[in-house]
Amino acid sequence: MPKELCYVVDQISREKGIPREVLIETLRSALLSATRKKFGGRTNIDLNIDPKTCDISVFETKTVTAKVADRNEEISLQDARKISPEAKDGDTVNVPLDLHDFSRIAAQTAKQVIFQRVREAERDVIYSEFKNKVGQIVSGVVMRKEKGAYFINLGKTEAVLPVKETLPNENLKRGDTVRAYIEDVRVTPKGPAIMVTRANPQFIASLFTMEVPEINDGLVIIKNIVREPGERTKLAVYSKNPAIDPVGACVGMKGTRVQSIVRELRGERIDIIPWTDDPRQLVARALSPASVDRIGINEETKTAMVVVNDQQLSLAIGKRGQNVRLAMKLTGWDIDILSETEYSKIRIEEAEKTFSPPSADG
Numbered sequence: 001m002p003k004e005l006c007y008v009v010d011q012i013s014r015e016k017g018i019p020r021e022v023l024i025e026t027l028r029s030a031l032l033s034a035t036r037k038k039f040g041g042r043t044n045i046d047l048n049i050d051p052k053t054c055d056i057s058v059f060e061t062k063t064v065t066a067k068v069a070d071r072n073e074e075i076s077l078q079d080a081r082k083i084s085p086e087a088k089d090g091d092t093v094n095v096p097l098d099l100h101d102f103s104r105i106a107a108q109t110a111k112q113v114i115f116q117r118v119r120e121a122e123r124d125v126i127y128s129e130f131k132n133k134v135g136q137i138v139s140g141v142v143m144r145k146e147k148g149a150y151f152i153n154l155g156k157t158e159a160v161l162p163v164k165e166t167l168p169n170e171n172l173k174r175g176d177t178v179r180a181y182i183e184d185v186r187v188t189p190k191g192p193a194i195m196v197t198r199a200n201p202q203f204i205a206s207l208f209t210m211e212v213p214e215i216n217d218g219l220v221i222i223k224n225i226v227r228e229p230g231e232r233t234k235l236a237v238y239s240k241n242p243a244i245d246p247v248g249a250c251v252g253m254k255g256t257r258v259q260s261i262v263r264e265l266r267g268e269r270i271d272i273i274p275w276t277d278d279p280r281q282l283v284a285r286a287l288s289p290a291s292v293d294r295i296g297i298n299e300e301t302k303t304a305m306v307v308v309n310d311q312q313l314s315l316a317i318g319k320r321g322q323n324v325r326l327a328m329k330l331t332g333w334d335i336d337i338l339s340e341t342e343y344s345k346i347r348i349e350e351a352e353k354t355f356s357p358p359s360a361d362g
Contacts, residue, residue, distance in 0.1 A: 006054040017129075017156065018121045024051050026121060030113035031056065035097075042072060045097070059094040126157045127192040131185045137206045138196065142176045152178060157194065165197035167266055168230035179264065181206055199229040204270070207261045208235070214249040221246075223275040226329040230268055232318075234286065234326045238275035247272050273330075279304070283335060286327035290316035293340065303334045313339040 009027065013020045032047040035058055039045055044061045062075040064087050075095060080087040087093055140152035140159060150161040150172050161172075161180055172178060180196035181203035187193075197203060205225050214220040215237075225235040237246040250272045251258045258270055273285040283304045284292040294307045308316045316337050317324050328335050338346070 003054070005056075009054065012118060016118065016122050017125050018118070019125075021051065022121050023118070024049055024054075026117035027114060030117060031058075033113050044073060046094075058097040060097055061092050062095055064089055064091045064093060123191040127185060127187065130157070130182065130192065130194050134182050134185055135202070135206070137179055137181055137203070137210065139177060139179045142172045142174055142178060144174060145172070150178075152180065152196065154194070157192065159194040159196045161196050161198070165199045167198055167268070170198070170230070170266060179207075199227075201225045201227040201233065204233050204235070204261065204265070207264060208250060208257075211257045211260055212250055212252070214239070214244060214246075219244055220249050224330055226326050228322060228326065230266065232269045232271065232322055232326060233265075234271045234273065234288075234330045236273050236275040236282075236286070236330060247274050279331070279333060282331050283327065283333055286330045287316050287323065287335070287337075290323065292316075297333070301334070302332065303336070306335055306337045307340060307343045308337060310339045310341050313337065 005027070009020060009023045012018065013023055028047055028049045031049075032045075035047055036042060036045050039060075042060070045058070046061065047056065047058045049056050060072075062073060062080075064077055064080040065074045066077060066089055068074045068076050075093060077087065077089060080091070080093045083095060084091075084093050138152075138154055138159065140154040143151045143153045143158065145151070145163075148163050150163070150166070152159040152161055159180065159182070161178070165180075165183075166172065178198075180198050181200055182194060183197045183200060184195040185192055186195065202225075204227060205222050208222065209215045212220065215222065219241060220237055220239045223236045223238050225233065227233040235250075237250055239246040239249075249257075252260075258272065262268060262270060271288045273288055276282050276285070279297055279299070280295050283297070283306065284295055287306065287308075290308055290312045292306055292308055295304060297304045306316070315323070318326075324335055324337055
């Protein structure tokens with residue numbers, strides 16, 4: 001029995017990733033529960049399992065007394081000294097019990113409790129493991145789609161990828177391998193729920209961390225990142241080391257690094273700009289890929305007026321205002337964009353107001 005027990009414990013520990021000592025304690029609690037049930041729920045019965053040999057010992061703790069009134073709780077001095085020669089009145093001794101007369105019900109109870117505790121321990125292990133991975137990217141296989149979410153097999157458990165957290169028009173199929181960002185790990189009655197996303201801007205930040213060694217090593221820092229999933233992402237990068245080009249590091253040789261991420265994002269556009277503390281330069285760079293002719297800022301209201309060539313106006317604003325909207329989120333500045341023609345008209349109107357001819361009465 002002990003050898004078989006140790007084998008089962010070691011096997012479950014390996015397969016489920018549950019520490020051996022946790023399983024031993026789980027087994028001890030299960031067998032103790034079954035033993036106490038067999039003996040009418042007596043709490044003075046205890047059980048030990050040797051962690052190395054898996055030998056099981058069951059005993060009842062009794063109080064030594066000259067006159068025994070309750071045989072379940074007390075033991076005579078004469079009988080006590082057969083177990084512990086130095087026992088005296090008022091002491092407690094552990095009286096061994098024989099395990100061989102376990103009833104079928106007690107054994108079944110032990111089995112049920114073991115399975116329950118193993119499931120609980122397995123859930124705890126999964127929760128602890130993935131709670132420490134919040135903010136990281138995991139890879140898994142799509143198992144099914146139900147109730148507005150994909151269920152991703154991560155090996156030990158499943159992750160939940162809500163459809164709204166996928167890329168627009170992304171239709172994942174059973175068997176597809178997919179990468180996602182762990183956003184949260186929650187405790188539910190059915191076990192830990194691992195919530196993942198492909199729409200969060202931090203998904204892209206983590207992809208760059210994986211793809212760009214300079215970011216992973218802390219040589220290049222992502223100062224800010226904003227995104228409209230499936231459409232466009234803007235990120236501002238910075239390096240304290242003047243010898244390192246932060247944008248070049250992210251783009252990679254012949255664009256290999258950024259293209260790898262673009263493929264993962266199904267063609268989503270990515271604008272990478274060098275961070276600067278100069279708000280004029282930062283706003284101008286944030287409007288990439290458009291070129292800026294001139295810019296004026298109001299630091300008190302954090303507003304900026306940007307003038308671009310007429311041919312650059314639609315590019316600067318972007319489809320449905322997307323480019324300027326993301327630029328404002330990235331910089332934290334309210335940006336108003338004018339074409340050269342619009343700007344010239346405003347200047348002419350202001351000049352006319354300033355140098356208007358005198359009235360006839362003057």
